[in-house]
Amino acid sequence: MNKINRREFFKLAGLSVLSIGAFPSVGFSALKGSVKFKHGGEDYSPDTNRIRKSIPSACWQCVSRDSTLCFVENDRLVKIEGNPKAIRNRGKICSKGQAAVNQVYDPDRILYPFRRKPGTPRGGGQWERITWEQAYNELVSKLQPLLDKGEPEKFMFHYGRMKGSDSKIVKSCFLAAFGTKTIGNHTTICEGGKWTAQELVWGKHYDTNDVEHTKMILNFGCNFYEAHTSHIQISQRAMNAQMNGAKLYTFDVRLSNTAAKSNEWLPVKPGTDHVVILAMSKVIMDAGLYDADF
Known part of the structure; x- marks a missing residue:
């Protein structure tokens, strides 16, 4: 066999x-x-x-x-x-x-500009297709008064996920030239908090890790074996790390898939993750367990 x-x-x-x-x-x-x-x-x-x-x-x-x-x-x-x-x-x-x-091939995929039919209520789902030229003219008619009044920041640009160079062209060229920084997108309810914290800690909003070669992983609420911004990359490398002897400790309010695959799951009360981190940090500092040279 x-x-x-x-x-x-x-x-x-x-x-x-x-x-x-x-x-x-x-x-x-x-x-x-x-x-x-x-x-x-x-x-x-x-x-x-x-x-x-x-x-x-x-x-x-x-x-x-x-x-x-x-x-x-x-x-x-x-x-x-x-x-x-x-x-x-x-x-x-x-x-x-x-x-x-x-x-x-989604039959509801939007390929042309639409606007709400005049006189219909917001949320009524009554739309009409217009030409690109009409769309441009209507946008100009709304944006020009803000420029004339010197209030470009009152224009908010909100988007989902832009492809390729679209983001650079729209944000760095058009919005910068127009004079507004009032911008929102899906990241506001996705990674906004994480990005802000990482910018404050190490200056960049993206994180780069070497989880595959680590010896221990302290995980607070991240379910990377099921869903993550870099789900495939992280899950593959974390699995390799564990198979090579790395220990995974997960602090989470629920027994997620990642918690279930951890060496130890440590359930915490909702909203107390930071309390646990501060307590651990105090012990490390008081006991001199930190790398002073680093």
């Missing part, structure tokens, strides 16, 4: 999950180019048994922007998987990234 270790088991289990990710869809003109797999591996259509073209791309379902391969059949996008040559996500993406095919 062949023996299989834990690491090999997880690899095989991961491949099994990826193998069921194919589903058909319609309506997309593919980009040029294709990726050749190592050892001659190919992806086939379950309907036609034909080889599908694979096109390298990037996932925009979250800020991770994992490298992907988009599989195309008859000039239509039919499946998305992780790019095996990617150094960050190492050939894996989450289910949200795989489901991005649905976003491309």
Whole structure:
């Protein structure tokens, strides 16, 4: 009987999950180019048994922007998987990234400017399509008075997730030239608090960690084995760290998936995480357990 270790088991289990990710869809003109797999591996259509073209791309379902391969059949996008040559996500993406095919072909996807029909109540869902020229003119008619009054900051720009260079062009060019810093987006209710704290601590709002080579992880409320800004990268590396002997201690009000996979789950009362951290810090300082040279 062949023996299989834990690491090999997880690899095989991961491949099994990826193998069921194919589903058909319609309506997309593919980009040029294709990726050749190592050892001659190919992806086939379950309907036609034909080889599908694979096109390298990037996932925009979250800020991770994992490298992907988009599989195309008859000039239509039919499946998305992780790019095996990617150094960050190492050939894996989450289910949200795989489901991005649905976003491309969503029947409610907005491709043109709309406005609420004149005389209809807000929230009534009564819209009419207008031309881009009409949209530009209406925007100018609303923005120009603010400039004339010297009150550009009263214009608030709120957006979801902008793609590619859109963010740089809109924020650094248009909004800066207009004179407003009143900007909001999905990060306000997503990572806003975390970004502010990290900017105050080390000067940048993004965090970079080496969790794969750490010996101990103190985790406060983060459920990275289930959901995280860099879910695929973090979960892969944290799992490798634990398999290499790293200890994971999770402080959380509930037994999350990450807490369940921790060496120890320490339940805390809601809103008392900072109290625990301050108490631990006091013990470290009083006992001289900190690295003074560092």
